[in-house]
Amino acid sequence: MKVTTKDLIVQTASDLFYKNGYNLTGINEIIATAGIAKATLYSHFKSKEDLCVAYLHSKDEALLEAIREFCSNKSAGDTRLIAVLEFLVQFFKSGDFNGCWCIRTFSEIPRDNKIIKAQIKKGKTKLLNYIKLLVKENKPKLTKKQQIQLANRIYLLYEGAVSESHLQNESWPIQENIEILKELLD
Amino acid sequence: MKVTTKDLIVQTASDLFYKNGYNLTGINEIIATAGIAKATLYSHFKSKEDLCVAYLHSKDEALLEAIREFCSNKSAGDTRLIAVLEFLVQFFKSGDFNGCWCIRTFSEIPRDNKIIKAQIKKGKTKLLNYIKLLVKENKPKLTKKQQIQLANRIYLLYEGAVSESHLQNESWPIQENIEILKELLD
DNA sequence: AACCATAGACAGACTTGTCTGTTTTTTATT
DNA sequence: AATAAAAAACAGACAAGTCTGTCTATGGTT
Incomplete structure (x- = not known):
């Protein structure tokens, strides 16, 4: 499986964006880290904004895949729903954890940037849809309305746990939201 | 009651920082909006970072005062605890709402900026302490341990509601966390 | 020879913070 | 109350650095 130059760029940019922030990461830093020329980068992405969209997409995809795998290894029922939050425990411990890329990027862009905002929304919708599916599968006796409400709640507790454990740099928000x-x- | 130049600077900077972001707001924009000279600003604040700390402090103080007043107008008991979250309903509607300045600023600064991080922590601790006080007053029958846990939970639901209603630009996260x-x- | 990717110069527009010198406002003393 | 002294705010040029994105010129591979 060959790693294409484009993938290398996205990977490198993603790591730097996520670690140090979007605005604080310059194009020059990205190309230096990736070991490529500036012209090469701009032949694959027409702007930094373009690269940002790819970064968000890449992160969202990887996260969803990781959660999916984590949850599928848990026994069905409530346990699997709780696993969505328990996933965060190991993510937080991993050392790579640096909060939610969506919220962080959202904080860095101008209010009128619709392109990046659209990508953020897309990622969050996908996550929410996955949780909805999980609820449907593991809480089949609930009414549709109840399922949606529960999914929304799990989503909110998940997001709150990410946000606050990041801000506090402690894992208790995750643990407490699991208890809730x-x-x-x- | 005279408005000092220093207060004018903090007010102007706060509005711009909160509305458009810390990094996206330049010193030149601040002085132009406030109608003051650059030397005047730098005679009151030694750096933009200094101004950022004042911004966070100012916002935190104003928020806590607003919540305090909002809650004191509610009847004691559970109602007053729920009011902490209900405060967000009107805040969200007000039009000034633009998420949590702490989290947003946290997303914009370098990882090693201890000064700003310390100020953020300070503000959050104050909020949490106020909630703890509220719980103590309105749930006197709970054990101390239970009081602390409840306070932490209210705090988490509050923070999650702020964060997510901002990201989604919708009020349902606030409403749902109230229900929780x-x-x-x- | 044709084609990439490289290195890096460069433009142009930003940023924060310093500095000079002038003007206004406030405070203190007579 | 009038004048002198001190403090504060003014305008704005300027330095030194950042950034993104374009472009040229060099080198290596097929």
């Missing part, structure tokens, strides 16, 4: 979810499921 | 809190209080 457990109580809600009773 | 109500269930937890039962």
